[in-house]
Amino acid sequence: MLSEHLARHRPLFDGLAIRYSIEAEDITGFFDRELMTGVLNNIINNAIRYTDRQIRIIARTSDGFLVIAVEDDGKGYPEVMLTEGEASFGAVNFERGSTRLGLYFASAIARLHQQDERQGGIRLSNGGSLGRGVFEIWLP
Structure with missing residues (x-):
């Protein structure tokens, strides 16, 4: 599935000289394919927009969740987004051309995925293997 998503963006990666890679454990997960x-697509497009030259997609399991991460080597997430979390997703930034609606919808879609008492979610951080922005979606 991850390879299919990267293939859709390959012409843009090639045209912008962006390197990309996938690191995935041999795992399976249950999720709504259309929503995911x-x-x-939204998160990869944002990574393309903000990266310097490299994007990495990672799939792994952690604490019984399927975790899909998209990392880039751009400037990373602004501090306000890391500290305020979802409260900052509705803040429009006209200078950067950002509505943050993609993060809002990603968070809502993650929460729609539930199993027993567990519910999906998203996490934003700076760091990762490329040292900058890391988006993760956690699905039970």
């Missing part, structure tokens, strides 16, 4: 396609 929208989330991944």
Whole structure:
């Protein structure tokens, strides 16, 4: 599935000289494919927009969750987004051309995924293997 998503963006990667890679454990997960396609397309497009030259997609399991991460080597997430979390997603930044609606919808879609008492979510951080922005969606 991740390879399919990267293939959709390959012409843009090649045209902008962006290197990309996938690191995925041999795992399976249950999720709404259509909703996740929208989330991944949005997050990959944002990574393309903000990266310097490299994007990495990672799939792993952690604490019983399927975790899909998109990392880039751009400037990283602004501090306000890291500290305020979802409260900052509605803040429009006209200078950067950002509505943050993609993060809002990604968070809502993640929460729609539930199993027993567990609910999906998203996490933003700076660091990761590329040292900058890391978006993660956690699905039970």
